[in-house]
Amino acid sequence: MAVKSLGPYTFSAKDTVDKFPAPLLYIGWDDHKLFCSPVCVPMPPSTTFRELVQGTLPGIYSAHPDFAKIDWGSAEWFLSGQAFQPDMDKTMAENGIGHKSAIRFRTPGLTGLQGSSF
Template sequence: MSVVALEPYSFPAKDVRENFPAPLLYIGWEDHLLFCAPFCLPLPPDMPFGAIAAAVLPGIYGYHPDFAKIDWSTVQWFKSGQPWSPDPARSLAENGLKHKDAIRFRAPGLTGIKGSFS
């Protein structure tokens, strides 16, 4: 839905990087309807990308019954909707992630609780 401003609509943006403790990163899990939207997390740009799967995602997705079944070596990553191959040893910044980027992952063979997404 578009918005038509009747008066000048000029003000500083509130969601700029400087207003958060770390750059925001949106992370979503494809094919899992238990989560209606990606999570938005402040993550330090020098954090290794591999720490997302090891230290971040268990805290937000770990209670899903499929999470323990993920084979991280086969996970498909997407950045802004496009296939993407991040280097787990490099930092978030070195992988090209910046404030308010969106990434998603798909775990082949896992399509929701008891295959509910398929």
């Protein structure tokens, strides 16, 4: 993350990738307020996007009743605020996802508990 400083910025960042077991990834599910903010998980760069979707996301979001209804083929993805089409069989690194990247996904037709997001 870039920093704009009013004066000299002469100390090193304390949250560099070498301080964690794997690069950190922020993940948010749009329109689902049961989760108040994105979650942050260590995500090895060798993890495929498919492994994220099938292995990691259920452990984070499956408590939500909408999770089982997700059509992953129509999910809309965003990487650091920009529309993004991940390649499910490529790794995080190959998809351009690195330390402290933020991904969000939107699931058309699913808008929170009983449509509560709208």
